[in-house]
Amino acid sequence: MRVKTKFTCAVAVVAATATLSVGAPSEAGASAPSCSEGWQSETMASGLGWLENLEPDGRGGFYVSGGDNGELYHVDSANNVETVLSGLDKPAGLRLAGTDLYFVTGDDPMRTVADGTLKRLDTNSGSVTTLADGLYGPNGLLLLPDGDLLISRIDIFGPPTGIARYTPSTNTLDRSWSTIPRSNGMALTPDGTAFYTGDVTSQILRVPLDSPSTPSTVMGFPDLIGLPDDMEAVADGTLYVADHLAGAVYRINPETREACTVLTGMIKPPAPIRMPPDGPTSVRVAPDGDGWALYVTGFDGTLRKLRPPPGVDLAPA
Numbered sequence: 001m002r003v004k005t006k007f008t009c010a011v012a013v014v015a016a017t018a019t020l021s022v023g024a025p026s027e028a029g030a031s032a033p034s035c036s037e038g039w040q041s042e043t044m045a046s047g048l049g050w051l052e053n054l055e056p057d058g059r060g061g062f063y064v065s066g067g068d069n070g071e072l073y074h075v076d077s078a079n080n081v082e083t084v085l086s087g088l089d090k091p092a093g094l095r096l097a098g099t100d101l102y103f104v105t106g107d108d109p110m111r112t113v114a115d116g117t118l119k120r121l122d123t124n125s126g127s128v129t130t131l132a133d134g135l136y137g138p139n140g141l142l143l144l145p146d147g148d149l150l151i152s153r154i155d156i157f158g159p160p161t162g163i164a165r166y167t168p169s170t171n172t173l174d175r176s177w178s179t180i181p182r183s184n185g186m187a188l189t190p191d192g193t194a195f196y197t198g199d200v201t202s203q204i205l206r207v208p209l210d211s212p213s214t215p216s217t218v219m220g221f222p223d224l225i226g227l228p229d230d231m232e233a234v235a236d237g238t239l240y241v242a243d244h245l246a247g248a249v250y251r252i253n254p255e256t257r258e259a260c261t262v263l264t265g266m267i268k269p270p271a272p273i274r275m276p277p278d279g280p281t282s283v284r285v286a287p288d289g290d291g292w293a294l295y296v297t298g299f300d301g302t303l304r305k306l307r308p309p310p311g312v313d314l315a316p317a
Helices: none
Strands: 041-046 052-054 063-066 071-075 081-085 094-097 099-103 114-121 128-135 138-143 149-153 162-165 172-178 185-186 196-197 206-207 216-219 228-233 239-243 246-253 258-263 281-286 291-298 303-307
Touching: 041 071, 052 094, 052 291, 063 094, 071 216, 081 138, 094 138, 094 149, 114 149, 128 162, 128 172, 138 185, 149 216, 239 281, 239 291
Parallel strands: 052 281, 185 228, 228 281
Antiparallel strands: 041 303, 052 063, 063 071, 071 081, 094 099, 099 114, 114 128, 138 149, 149 162, 162 172, 185 196, 196 206, 206 216, 228 239, 239 246, 246 258, 281 291, 291 303
């Protein structure tokens, strides 16, 4: 396998996939029952530090953000890894619109200074433009049907600004478009009228786009005990969520409020003791041959492909 940059990391491609079974062991223990039977896990790249987010490139590859080492990587369809940008301040959420890759920097919920940014990378020319600055610890990004972007933050410190909304057509930023606090990952609902988001109190919320400060609870304590991060909803309404606490990926039915674990045990090796958040950070649905697969990044520096068993439809909304 070829690695196209000079950075030192171990990048591994697993030719044979490991089939998960019901009740697969977990170092952390999930709060939801297992539905892992038949799912297959394949490592596409590893040794990349702490990976915060990923975004399909539309050509069989992915952009991934290295939160701890300040790098933006590209993993191509042959699993070759290239460093696209370096020297960034804790890059996080990624979203691709045409040839423009939007990303945020300054992902740190402990900061009390507004030094975060929203930037745009022209993937053809390689030029980077800062679109907005003065953000408090921006984390998640969501591209809306009208082309606007939502920016979430876990506002533990600093003022509770909630979720911001950026409009590329006018280059304007509404810094408190939604008052929802402690928001992390986000996913658009299949009908495009609302979005899901999670926070640090185990809650997963559904937020109407036309009333962004009046969410309803999809799941929460005691039915779900986790630290939900980024997520993805597919056409049949199922929501897939990365969870730091159990090192798990959940499959959630928002209508019945039932959840199960697709995969567990994905946590960064503790040194010397475990300190969450340290599990999966983001999930995305993207093509896998003639079908679809679930792709996952995590604090363990690994990009994984999860192939579903027959009968599980991952067709995107």
